[in-house]
Amino acid sequence: MDQEDMDLRDYCILESQRLETFKSWPFKADAPCCVSKMAEAGFYWCGNEHEIDTVACFVCGKSLDGWDANDDPWAEHKKHAPRCAFVNLGRAEKDLTVAEWLELVIQIKTYLINKQYDQMRKKVVKYCERKREELIKSIKG
Amino acid sequence: MPRTKLSKNAKRNRDAAKDETLSTRLREFDLEVDQFLSDLEFKRQERLDENKSLANLVRTLPQRIHDMKMGELMAMEEKTIDEVNVALEKKAAANRSMMNASLLSSSKKKSKGDEGYLTEDSGSGNMIATSAYTGFTRGMTPSARPVGPLSSAKAKSRNRRSRSACGYLNTIGSNSSTISSSTTSSRTTTDRMSRSRMRTPLNNRVKAASADRAAPVTPKVCPNTPLSMLRYPRIGETVISLTGSPIVAQCPSDTTATVNIPIKDGVISLRPTRLDAVHPDFIESIDAETWSQIKELQSNLNKLVKSVDGKI
Structure with missing residues (x-):
């Protein structure tokens, strides 16, 4: 695993980047649950043609679906991920200070590093368990 | 009709041998896995530490940039942090002269305007005093007057x-x-x-990890015997010597069977590849003690070859 494989630009740390991820969305721009409000509340789109309303938070990674047109993205975010650092600041990107935003970016990076290594560890443990079984079989059999 | 009697013991022994191989192999395998996983953890920690130092670096940015709103920063056309900093400085200077102009025009606004002015100045942490400004606020420089409850409390209580x-x-x-x-x-x-x-x-130095702070370690083999199974230390592994002092291993592990003979100006390393001729320099550098050790080593190797020959 290399340093280069984790480019923060791929993780929607800017509102404009999050806005661009919304390939399709069931609600119109005048609904409370519109694309721009979703991006403002920290969500980026991670759905597909079958689940077009799946989004995730760029800081806490909380994934949510089953949205209604009248849902308030900020309120739902707070409800489902009360410990998210972004929702606890409770302000749109343009109203955050640079210091606050940078702290968030550092937090995201920590979260991503841990996630990456947890996944890798899981894979390694699974692979080794399989190999261990094979080893036992090859010697006993 | 008689048949060859199968000894039960022989079978049991075979099973026991099999079990032993299995448990040895499994133990080796588990050790390897543990080592790999701890390497992984080490790498994770390294990445996290890098991230932490990045965070510290970010915190050294000028305060005026830290206090900016993201919206303001993104509206700016400047590309690098230095450019942004210079632009902010210019803006602050312009604000100051504008403020002075308004202060000069109406003295009633003074206290209100001054408050805002001072806050921005102390926030930016950099003073560029224009001549009009120094003329007007003589004896009341921003740094002399505390701003906010925290700094005023600090200023009052520091001496007491x-x-x-x-x-x-x-x-x-x-x-x-x-x-x-x-x-x-x-x-x-x-x-x-x-x-x-x-x-x-001395209290500030990083304390070395001493062997008596970890769990006690019992040597599994007797390392002083002429033939003992030892392995090379892995990189980053803490090696504990028999007398208890900790060492960090830095030599890479070798996967081939080699013989290393220390001589006065280095090490002769015999590799398991065909040797054509011995360079006369090597012969010169071997002293009597090393020579006797090499002969002992040869007899040990011969014994090993003899006892293993034909079994593999």
């Missing part, structure tokens, strides 16, 4: 507080707002004041 007084205990008695401010922003200042400035320098 004894150096040994504990800052945290002092704030407990006062109201809640003081406690919160002391625990967040000025925590480091108060902590420093509660400790003596005279420090023993």
Whole structure:
């Protein structure tokens, strides 16, 4: 695993980047649950043609679906991920200070590093368990 | 009809041997896996530490940039941090002269305008005093006047507080707002004041991980015998010597069977590849003691070859 494989630009740390991820969305721009409000509340789109309303938070990674047109993205975010650092600041990107935003970016990076290594560890443990079984079989059999 | 009797013991022995191989192999396998996983953890920690140092680097950015809103920063056309900083400085200077103009035009607005002006100035942390400004606010420079409850409290109490007084205990008695401010922003200042400035320098050194701080280690083999199974230390592994002092292994592990003979100016390393001729320099550098050791080594190798030959 290399340093280069984790480019923060791929993780929607800017509102404009999050806005661009919304390939399709069931609600119109005048609904409370519109694309721009979703991006403002920290969500980026991670759905597909079958689940077009799946989004995730760029800081806490909380994934949510089953949205209604009248849902308030900020309120739902707070409800489902009360410990998210972004929702606890409770302000749109343009109203955050640079210091606050940078702290968030550092937090995201920590979260991503841990996630990456947890996944890798899981894979390694699974692979080794399989190999261990094979080893036992090859010697006993 | 008689048949060859199968000894039960022989079968049992075969099974026992099999079990033993299995348990040895499994133990080796588990060791390898553990090593790999701890390497992985080490790498994770390394990445996290890098991230932490990046965070510290970010915190050294000028305060005026930290205090900016993201919206303002993104609206700016400047590309690098230095450019942004210069632009902000210019803007601050322009604001200052505008403020002075308004102050000069109406003296009633003075207190209100001054407040805003001072806050921005102390926030930016950089003073570019224009001539009009110094002329007007003589004897009341921004740095002389404290801004905000925290800094005014600091300015008042700094001289009165004894150096040994504990800052945290002092704030407990006062109201809640003081406690919160002391625990967040000025925590480091108060902590420093509660400790003596005279420090023993030795106490600051990083303490070496001593063997007696870890769980006791029992040697599994007798390393002094002529033939013992040993392995090379892995990189980063803590090696504990038999007398208990810790060593960090730095030599890479070797996967081939080699013989290393230390000589006075280096090491002769015999590799398991065909050797054509021995360079006369090598012969010269071998002394009598090394020679006797090499002969002993040869007889040991011969014994090993003899006992293993034909079994593999």
